[in-house]
Amino acid sequence: MKTLLHTLAVAAALFAASANAQQVQPLDRIAAVVDEDIILSSELDHAVGNILAQYATRQDQLPPRAILERQVLERLILLKLQTARAQQTGVNVSDEEVDAAISSIAQQNNFTMDQLRRQLAGDGMSFDAFRASLREELLIQRMRQRFAQTRVSVSDAEVDAALASQASGAQYRLAHILVALPEGATPEQIQTGQQKIDGIKGLIDRDEMEFSAAAVRYSDSPNALEGGDLGWRRTDEIPAAFASAITTLQPGQVIGPIRGPSGFQLLQLVDVRDGQTGGGQVTQYQARHILIRAPAGEDSEARARIDGLRARIAGGADFAEIASETSEDASSKDNGGDLGWFTQDEFGPEFGGQVAALSDGEVSAPFRTQAGWHIVQRTGSRQSSASDSNQRAQIRESIGQRKLEEEWDRYVRELRSEAYVSIRTGVDADPDVAPGASGG
Known part of the structure; x- marks a missing residue:
């Protein structure tokens, strides 16, 4: 349910934009064609408007409008592809499950159903559109669960190894910034990426921009609009290139840039907490x-x-x-x-x-x-x-989650590369470049 609530901030807003736009403006321009589906300009405008509303008091943290539109359109494209694949593979969500999710969201926000409807109306979102967006989000969550069952396994040996290497029950709240590189990047592309990540790091080091704001403005990661937030992680679910260094950092400190499979990354330690559990038999x-x-x-x-x-x-x-x-x-x-x-x-x-x-x-x-x-x-x-049982279960879950994220990201990239996508609107601006970078 944590993931479901989180999507109200961004993902559900994007879904809702899609549902709302398809209910109104019958004469609408096409922003993109995605296989046999389309994204309307009104969908894109509504989704961008939701992001702007969320950053109403922090719009200086957002990238220029053209870059923001490109980021949001890419998210809408990926959502269309994932929803379509879920339906093609027989993933279903019943009306009762959607009703239960809506009730839970209302309870979590201390709303009655009437108050939730009024809140949605105040945000310019119809209840039917919200319901449709939630169904699509649940579809994708269910497809991820099925994907995890078939593609991700964690052995007892992996759990044992993680336990042996774990000095404490500490958990780390992390955020990251990614400057992506294409597969088979040329020396020029690598140099441009290096310059861009160095420029971003310089902004952060000089206290000219907070890490989260830099992530929103410059990161190529799918979670850029969430400030690069990666949530709470144990050492065994932190990439090996960062894991040993993270334990020596103080909250707020940044490490990198480090080049990984996807490009150059910066990682920030946001906070630390004790993850130990205990008591009883199971x-x-x-x-x-x-x-x-x-x-x-x-x-x-x-x-x-x-x-x-x-x-x-x-x-x-x-x-x-x-x-x-x-x-x-x-x-x-x-x-x-x-x-x-x-x-x-x-x-x-x-x-x-x-x-x-x-x-x-x-x-x-x-x-x-x-x-x-x-x-x-x-x-x-x-x-x-x-x-012991809880610790093993948590470690197994964290290792599985890390593997799932890696496999799912790869799977979504494959969906994107194999799909027919034709962008029909002017959002293909050059990527925004941090001060200190030379271009790209």
Whole structure:
């Protein structure tokens, strides 16, 4: 829900701009064509207006209008592509789930539903447009979850290594600035990027601009309009090039520039907190599972397949062999479906409830989650201290989140590079260059 609330600031505003624009101004210019969809100029104008409203008292931190329009249009393009891919791959969000998300947002902001409607109207956003934007945001979140299940795995060995290297439970609030370089960058492009990042660093070092303002104005990262905020991270989920240096910094200090796969980066330590947890006992389970995915319109076929596999296991077939041969969970099938040790809520309430209801060695009946149809064999259970379990779970989550961010960013770049995108409006201005940089 933290991610969902965060999107109200920027992402939901962009979605809402899209939904609002499609309800009004039937005679509207096209800002961009994205595969078989379009972005209207009114969508772009509304989205930019939302950003300007959010920075009403800090508009000096924003880039020039042409650069801001380019940043916002690129976000709208990526949102269109992700939403379309979610729908193509059978990701669905029910009306009840949208209603629940809206209720949660209202509660988090201490609004009644009528107050939320009035607030939206005051912001120039219809309730239907807000609802549509929220549905699209939930679609993308769900697609990311499915993506994580198939593309991201964290082994016990990785968790053990992270625990061994972690001197404390400290967590670090970070922000970054990226000056992107294209793949196969030429020496001239590299030199221009180096000059730009040096110029940005100079502004920050001379206290001529705050780090967050510099990120908004100059960063090429997708989170530029959030001031480059990366949230709270443990040392094991900080890029290796920065991890050792971060622990020696004081809040507010900046390291870099460092060149990484995407370009040149600056990283700021915003704050530090103690992330230690403790107390009590918790039950952990060890299990294997088989997953058969169920794209839209193919649920009955997936159910028939999982029923057939369950019958084979009941007839004496080895669970691990069946999992290796048939499971569609790429992160566990090579290990015979083994999920390692986990707590009941680690893989979601539906899955955890099924595992908890089994005895060690018992195999479940087929059951459905958002990911598809499952069969689970519980192979063990144990009691461990809640502090150890929580720490392992947090580390596993943080490593998985870091991997997901890297894989998802790569996936979205692939979507963008493979898509047909035709920009029809004048937002292709040259990138803004920090004072001290020579151009680019």
